[in-house]
Amino acid sequence: MKSNWINLLLTCMSIAVGIANGIRRIDSYAGYQVWRVVPSSIDQLKKLVNIGQVAQLDFWREPTTAGSPATFMVRPDQRNLLDTNLRDIGLEDYEIDLSDVQALITEQMAAITNHRKASRSTQRSVSTFDYSIYHPPSEVYEWMDMVAQEFNETTAKHQIGVTYEGRPIYALIFERESTQARPRIFLDALIHCREWITTASVLFMFKEMLTNPKYSHMMEDVDWYFIPMLNVDGYEETWTGDRLWRKTKSNGPSAECVGTDGNRNWDAFWSIVPGSSPDPCSSIYHGPTAASESEVRNLANYVQSFGDGYFDAYITTHSASQLILYPYIYKENEISEDDEALEEAAKLMSDAIRAVHGKEYVYGRGSTTIYPASGSTTDWTYEVAKIVQSHAYELRDTGEYGHLLPPDQIIPNGQEYLEGIRALKDYVLQNFSG
Known part of the structure; x- marks a missing residue:
């Protein structure tokens, strides 16, 4: 369990480094998605908050209480890592609210x-x-x-x-x-x-x-x-x-x-x-x-x-x-x-x-x-x-x-x-x- 948590932190840190090095003016959100998760416990909530802080996730609805949904935008290059992180903390049943943010913006x-x-x-x-x-x-x-x-x-x-x-x-x-x-x-x-x-x-x-x-x-x-x-x-x-x-x-x-x-x-x-x-x-x-x-x-x-x-x-x-x-x-x-x-x-x-x-x-x-x-x-x-x-x-x-x-x-x-x-x-x- 401890090793999983360490892996989670290391993975989040790698995401954060990618974000810090790659933030620019963004005119296209092609492939970006919005995911929804529902932490069922205080422990899951805290771990989700930690993921968000370390990875600098753009929350559209913040994780505030256990049992309430949180939504956040995901870049295409983040998907696999975030999927792994969410599964590691028991949030594998996430939903995709928006499958293509840019498509909605264009429309x-x-x-x-x-x-x-x-x-x-x-x-x-x-x-x-x-x-x-x-x-x-x-x-x-x-x-x-x-x-x-x-x-x-x-x-x-x-x-x-x-x-x-x-x-x-x-x-x-x-x-x-x-x-x-x-x-x-x-x-x-x-x-x-x-x-x-x-x-x-x-x-x-x-x-x-x-x-x-x-x-x-x-x-x-x-x-x-x-x-x-x-x-x-x-x-x-x-x-x-x-x-x-x-x-x-x-x-x-x-x-x-x-x-x-x-x-x-x-x-x-x-x-x-x-x-x-x-x-x-x-x-x-x-x-x-x-x-x-x-x-x-x-x-x-x-x-x-x-x-x-x-x-x-x-x-x-x-x-x-x-x-x-x-x-x-x-x-x-x-x-x-x-x-x-x-x-x-x-x-x-x-x-x-x-x-x-x-x-x-x-x-x-x-x-x-x-x-x-x-x-x-x-x-x-x-x-x-x-x-x-x-x-x-x-x-x-x-x-x-x-x-x-x-x-x-x-x-x-x-x-x-x-x-x-x-x-x-x-x-x-x-x-x-x-």
């Missing part, structure tokens, strides 16, 4: 391109904008301009900074004149740029709040601060090069490996491992210093410019696992003093989401509900910006498509997210002291 991009061409001429207003497809950065910018122009009495568009490559980062602010103080909720999307569903869902969500009388009260009850597209450089890369790019596009200490994981770069418990990586080639590289990334630094400065505790809630939007996570995320068994209030709000959001299409969103402290992750947005907004109701949403799905969620799920996901945010708005409003 989706063709369909999206054709749909965009057909609908482009009608996208002249917030109401007629096509919310059923994904949009590149230029069209998201256009959407923000339309919102600011059509709802100019209550909407302001602020540039909060620029990305590493010089693209503007905008925030939309929705405020109504009032003689009384009102709660303020901040929401961002697309810090991980391959998670297209995040921006697509929030565009739909705010369209509903702006144009649907059923949700107009959400604009009347609360002031909203909204960044639809934070990692614009990376998002552009996912449209023009590597569809599954995750990080920023900054140059780092390695000439071969570009970018930093923005959700490991915040100045809150930064660089603690496990949960982030000092390896520039890792998908969870935490960066050379805290807030080294222009996107993170500008957003942090913007939030802090209003003062501690100015916002009553902050939601950062991710995919894909169907989770609602709250602090602390950086360390297991680290419980915040607001744990009860955070859990109460998260449960209300989860219940509201389930009532829409029956989708289950598991909620809890991030470190134990998913995995420890240091330098996260959510820990920073809670610990540094003093925003008690700090949550990270992981939108659809639970592994079938992962980061390649089909466009026909945008609106249903947006409907779920909207009801979850409405539940949060109600909770914040009820507990607002002014």
Whole structure:
């Protein structure tokens, strides 16, 4: 048994060496697959986590608990070694969710391109904008301009900074004149740029709040601060090069490996491992210093410019696992003093989401509900910006498509997210002291 475990580690190390030496910009995922395994015990779970860390597997659904599935992307040259490793730890009954990642990317991009061409001429207003497809950065910018122009009495568009490559980062602010103080909720999307569903869902969500009388009260009850597209450089890369790019596009200490994981770069418990990586080639590289990334630094400065505790809630939007996570995320068994209030709000959001299409969103402290992750947005907004109701949403799905969620799920996901945010708005409003 001991020798098998040693062989497992040696095999994983050989995979890791191959990855470290071979990471480049990848424009083709031909032959890549997505595998699904279900660890049945804590021991299997730990060994799977170890394989993932050593081999730097790209998990699409993280291994979090025994009995729950985990999914990860596999390169063609990894298949035999990973098959052996999984069999060695008793996980020979794995399934292949996606047999060819590139085939799905090609199919989706063709369909999206054709749909965009057909609908482009009608996208002249917030109401007629096509919310059923994904949009590149230029069209998201256009959407923000339309919102600011059509709802100019209550909407302001602020540039909060620029990305590493010089693209503007905008925030939309929705405020109504009032003689009384009102709660303020901040929401961002697309810090991980391959998670297209995040921006697509929030565009739909705010369209509903702006144009649907059923949700107009959400604009009347609360002031909203909204960044639809934070990692614009990376998002552009996912449209023009590597569809599954995750990080920023900054140059780092390695000439071969570009970018930093923005959700490991915040100045809150930064660089603690496990949960982030000092390896520039890792998908969870935490960066050379805290807030080294222009996107993170500008957003942090913007939030802090209003003062501690100015916002009553902050939601950062991710995919894909169907989770609602709250602090602390950086360390297991680290419980915040607001744990009860955070859990109460998260449960209300989860219940509201389930009532829409029956989708289950598991909620809890991030470190134990998913995995420890240091330098996260959510820990920073809670610990540094003093925003008690700090949550990270992981939108659809639970592994079938992962980061390649089909466009026909945008609106249903947006409907779920909207009801979850409405539940949060109600909770914040009820507990607002002014």
